[in-house]
Amino acid sequence: MGRTLYDKIWDEHVVHTEEDGTSILYIDRHLVHEVTSPQAFEGLREAGRKVWRVSSIVATADHNTPTTGWELGYDGITDPISKEQITTLDSNIKEFGAAAFFPFMSKRQGIVHVIGPENGATLPGMTVVCGDSHTSTHGAFGALAHGIGTSEVEHVMATQTLLAKKAKNLLIKVEGTVTKGVTAKDIVLAIIGKIGTAGGTGYTIEFAGSAIRALSMEGRMTVCNMAIEAGARAGLVAVDDKTIEYVKGRPLAPTGVELEQAIAYWKTLHSDADAVFDAVVELDAAQIVPQVTWGTSPEMVLGIDARVPDPDKEKDANKRGAIERALTYMNLEPGKALNDIFVDKVFIGSCTNSRIEDMREAAAVVKRLGQKVAKNIKVAMVVPGSGLVKEQAEREGLDQIFKAAGFEWREPGCSMCLAMNADRLEPGERCASTSNRNFEGRQGAGGRTHLVSPAMAAAAAVHGHFVDVRQFA
Numbered sequence: 030m031g032r033t034l035y036d037k038i039w040d041e042h043v044v045h046t047e048e049d050g051t052s053i054l055y056i057d058r059h060l061v062h063e064v065t066s067p068q069a070f071e072g073l074r075e076a077g078r079k080v081w082r083v084s085s086i087v088a089t090a091d092h093n094t095p096t097t098g099w100e101l102g103y104d105g106i107t108d109p110i111s112k113e114q115i116t117t118l119d120s121n122i123k124e125f126g127a128a129a130f131f132p133f134m135s136k137r138q139g140i141v142h143v144i145g146p147e148n149g150a151t152l153p154g155m156t157v158v159c160g161d162s163h164t165s166t167h168g169a170f171g172a173l174a175h176g177i178g179t180s181e182v183e184h185v186m187a188t189q190t191l192l193a194k195k196a197k198n199l200l201i202k203v204e205g206t207v208t209k210g211v212t213a214k215d216i217v218l219a220i221i222g223k224i225g226t227a228g229g230t231g232y233t234i235e236f237a238g239s240a241i242r243a244l245s246m247e248g249r250m251t252v253c254n255m256a257i258e259a260g261a262r263a264g265l266v267a268v269d270d271k272t273i274e275y276v277k278g279r280p281l282a283p284t285g286v287e288l289e290q291a292i293a294y295w296k297t298l299h300s301d302a303d304a305v306f307d308a309v310v311e312l313d314a315a316q317i318v319p320q321v322t323w324g325t326s327p328e329m330v331l332g333i334d335a336r337v338p339d340p341d342k343e344k345d346a347n348k349r350g351a352i353e354r355a356l357t358y359m360n361l362e363p364g365k366a367l368n369d370i371f372v373d374k375v376f377i378g379s380c381t382n383s384r385i386e387d388m389r390e391a392a393a394v395v396k397r398l399g400q401k402v403a404k405n406i407k408v409a410m411v412v413p414g415s416g417l418v419k420e421q422a423e424r425e426g427l428d429q430i431f432k433a434a435g436f437e438w439r440e441p442g443c444s445m446c447l448a449m450n451a452d453r454l455e456p457g458e459r460c461a462s463t464s465n466r467n468f469e470g471r472q473g474a475g476g477r478t479h480l481v482s483p484a485m486a487a488a489a490a491v492h493g494h495f496v497d498v499r500q501f502a
């Protein structure tokens with residue numbers, strides 16, 4: 030019987046399996062950030078252990094780093110807890126070592142899920158872990174990547190293995206061509222709208238079909254990034270020529286004969302034609318319209334041409350209650366057109382949408398509209414995912430387009446995705462955000478988040494409310 034891509038990577042890394050299915054999985058790459066690593070390093074220190082394979086570790090500071098005031102250096106980190114986490118990472122890496130470390134303010138610093146692929150730390154066929162739920166992002170490379178908890182971070186550091194149970198296989202096929210203006214973000218939000226935030230629970234999702242193959246590596250990362258929001262710990266896309274072209278020549282990627290051997294192996298990283306999936310979901314790409322979340326969970330999402338749902342039309346009492354609660358929190362009336370929702374702030378960034386392609390998409394809309402950020406917008410910020418993305422965007426003049434229109438062009442980091450630094454929503458503020466979570470308080474206590482694509486966020490900044498970007502595409 031044929032194997033799925035997930036089966037293949039699993040088989041290649043499993044060291045031992047118990048009768049109940051509990052397995053020991055060898056881990057190739059361990060990405061580390063400042064929030065979930067301090068206790069792990071402390072645990073190693075207390076036990077007198079070293080990191081098992083230092084060359085597997087790639088670390089950066091991202092969650093707490095400020096996006097302004099870099100001229101002040103570490104003094105610019107005003108929050109004492111943030112500062113402590115960032116300096117603790119510096120000293121831990123100094124003590125324990127790493128294959129690569131991109132500390133605060135270094136040129137290659139950035140969001141861990143952006144810098145991993147960028148530096149060739151994420152390679153096809155690898156097992157990748159990070160103490161961070163959006164590690165699923167790296168599955169875009171045909172790598173088995175998922176988030177782990179802090180105690181698991183310590184376990185992987187000490188043993189280079191992870192205790193895991195194999196998940197089931199879910200195939201999500203998106204066939205056909207998307208309309209102009211519809212992006213990877215809209216595809217993944219539409220998937221979550223269809224299967225729900227528990228739809229992928231217990232599965233590893235393989236995203237496939239012509240619409241997924243047509244995406245750039247950046248787009249595939251956006252899709253896999255949100256596999257976790259669909260309930261799956263890992264998402265995957267089969268390796269193809271785009272994957273190999275992206276990886277080649279990156280600092281940590283193999284070279285010479287090793288590269289040739291690696292490529293021969295990478296080309297086997299797809300599901301066999303006769304592989305059997307436990308479940309299959311299909312979507313028609315042509316039917317997907319730009320998506321906007323209206324509630325407090327990523328599954329509370331609709332096309333821009335829709336209206337805020339009416340809880341009275343929901344027969345299921347639990348669902349009705351959830352809609353009512355979400356609408357109260359979001360301060361939205363049933364039946365309101367999504368087009369008519371005005372926002373206070375705009376955030377273009379996060380590990381979902383802060384890569385160069387996202388910057389280009391947003392800048393293209395701003396340029397096309399040729400107007401400034403609307404008067405009702407208190408701040409519209411663009412936060413590139415890494416120092417390299419920032420540099421590339423500046424080379425292309427994208428920063429000038431944003432700044433001329435009144436956007437703030439910030440330093441890289443997680444920023445207002447989760448408001449661990451100074452970038453946040455005030456109570457009651459409403460935001461068009463390209464991030465991945467619209468939970469209550471996610472972007473600041475009492476803040477209201479609408480998840481959208483970079484193009485939709487840029488258009489909302491200029492118009493002051495949501496608009497259908499297909500008209501400018």
Ligand SMILES: CC(C)[C@H](C(=O)O)[C@@H](O)C(=O)O
Pocket residue numbers: 064065092160161162163176447
């Ligand atoms: C801080 C970290 C543990 C967290 C995660 O695991 O995802 C964060 O990145 C997030 O997006 O909420």
Ligand code: SF4
Pocket residue numbers: 091092140141142161163379380381442443446447464465
């Ligand atoms: S950008 Fe947001 S989702 Fe991504 S790692 Fe940072 S906080 Fe988590």
